[in-house]
Amino acid sequence: xxxxxxxxxxxxxxxxxxxxxxxxxxxxxxxxxxxxxxxxxxxxxxxxxxxxxxxxxxxxxxxxxxxxxxxxxxxxxxxxxxxxxxxxxxxxxxxxxxxxxxxxxxxxxxxxxxxxxxxxxxxxxxxxxxxxxxxxxxxxxxxxxxxxxxxxxxxxxxxxxxxxxxxxxxxxxxxxxxxxxxxxxxxxxxxxxxxxxxxxxxxxxxxxxxxxxxxxxxxxxxxxxxxxxxxxx
Amino acid sequence: xxxxxxxxxxxxxxxxxxxxxxxxxxxxxxxxxxxxxxxxxxxxxxxxxxxxxxxxxxxxxxxxxxxxxxxxxxxxxxxxxxxxxxxxxxxxxxxxxxxxxxxxxxxxxxxxxxxxxxxxxxxxxxxxxxxxxxxx
Ligand code: SF4
Ligand code: SF4
Ligand code: FES
Numbered sequence: 001x002x003x004x005x006x007x008x009x010x011x012x013x014x015x016x017x018x019x020x021x022x023x024x025x026x027x028x029x030x031x032x033x034x035x036x037x038x039x040x041x042x043x044x045x046x047x048x049x050x051x052x053x054x055x056x057x058x059x060x061x062x063x064x065x066x067x068x069x070x071x072x073x074x075x076x077x078x079x080x081x082x083x084x085x086x087x088x089x090x091x092x093x094x095x096x097x098x099x100x101x102x103x104x105x106x107x108x109x110x111x112x113x114x115x116x117x118x119x120x121x122x123x124x125x126x127x128x129x130x131x132x133x134x135x136x137x138x139x140x141x142x143x144x145x146x147x148x149x150x151x152x153x154x155x156x157x158x159x160x161x162x163x164x165x166x167x168x169x170x171x172x173x174x175x176x177x178x179x180x181x182x183x184x185x186x187x188x189x190x191x192x193x194x195x196x197x198x199x200x201x202x203x204x205x206x207x208x209x210x211x212x213x214x215x216x217x218x219x220x221x222x223x224x225x226x227x228x229x230x231x232x233x
Numbered sequence: 234x235x236x237x238x239x240x241x242x243x244x245x246x247x248x249x250x251x252x253x254x255x256x257x258x259x260x261x262x263x264x265x266x267x268x269x270x271x272x273x274x275x276x277x278x279x280x281x282x283x284x285x286x287x288x289x290x291x292x293x294x295x296x297x298x299x300x301x302x303x304x305x306x307x308x309x310x311x312x313x314x315x316x317x318x319x320x321x322x323x324x325x326x327x328x329x330x331x332x333x334x335x336x337x338x339x340x341x342x343x344x345x346x347x348x349x350x351x352x353x354x355x356x357x358x359x360x361x362x363x364x365x366x367x368x369x
Contacts, residue, residue, distance in 0.1 A: 009319035044316065047277045052320040055358055
């Protein structure tokens with residue numbers, strides 16, 4: 001899922017300076033799981049802002065709603081009318097959600113980001129999330145025992161490890177595991193160390209054209225047959 | 234406002250009563266199944282409603298009936314302190330305590346300690362009309 005982190009409170013407050021009627025818009029998917037922008041976090045941030053605005057007597061009001069996903073038009077459409085009632089919408093979805101909500105509202109309302117979107121990751125333990133994929137668009141996990149060299153190696157080496165690893169740790173940051181040692185250990189367990197013998201050519205970093213777009217094969221445009229059936233003539 | 238685990242602080246408060254220990258009468262006790270049930274939102278809402286101070290009380294460390302509920306509560310109390318600091322409220326208005334059901338005196342002392350601490354800080358700037366609003 002997408003992992004994000006709440007921006008510092010002062011920064012958020014500053015962003016809201018010019019607006020009086022504010023809505024905190026939570027997202028109930030990725031960012032809810034990583035405890036950054038779900039219903040609960042939206043509630044906390046809203047309460048915090050309400051108290052802060054009461055303390056500085058600015059007379060601003062803050063309300064909150066959370067929708068299931070801000071990266072899906074149908075969920076935004078459901079609350080579109082309601083969103084129209086506010087001066088500004090502080091979205092605590094990932095950057096995708098903020099942009100997509102803004103796109104649906106099409107310049108009728110300002111969207112402000114409450115989170116810093118950080119990486120694609122997994123839950124290592126409650127409250128801890130770890131990065132695992134850089135969305136390179138050309139996955140090589142089959143060759144590396146399911147450990148991503150692009151992400152887990154600090155230098156994204158395709159034929160590692162480099163000479164800098166020491167006792168399984170990376171030279172870029174000694175507290176970090178060397179990605180290629182992880183790959184070696186995993187392949188050893190899988191009895192597939194052979195895979196390390198094949199040299200991997202340069203990685204195609206052009207596999208993703210940014211900003212990229214994917215159209216499912218079943219949704220490819222089709223030519224609409226307008227002609228009458230010929231055999232009738 | 235206090236959020237008390239039923240197995241320890243809540244029983245300790247009961248004991249303090251049976252022992253006829255004197256402690257300030259300004260504390261409202263909310264009974265929880267375990268201190269780990271406390272939520273940052275409960276804490277923030279108490280302050281939003283104008284309470285001057287809040288404490289969470291759970292079993293002695295290592296003795297939570299749900300193993301780590303009280304350690305969890307401690308983490309959330311710490312986090313809530315940060316949330317209070319963000320908006321400019323003194324984090325000292327919030328505290329976590331640990332006690333056993335047999336510690337009636339500790340409960341009375343805790344209430345006294347928090348009352349003293351808050352007296353020094355003065356009433357919460359969020360208090361409405363000089364009186365704490367208690368929603369029924
Ligand atoms: S908007 Fe972002 S956080 Fe929300 S569901 Fe979509 S991808 Fe996940
Ligand atoms: S190789 Fe790594 S970065 Fe690329 S898709 Fe696979 S897991 Fe993601
Ligand atoms: S049972 Fe008392 S703190 Fe968990």
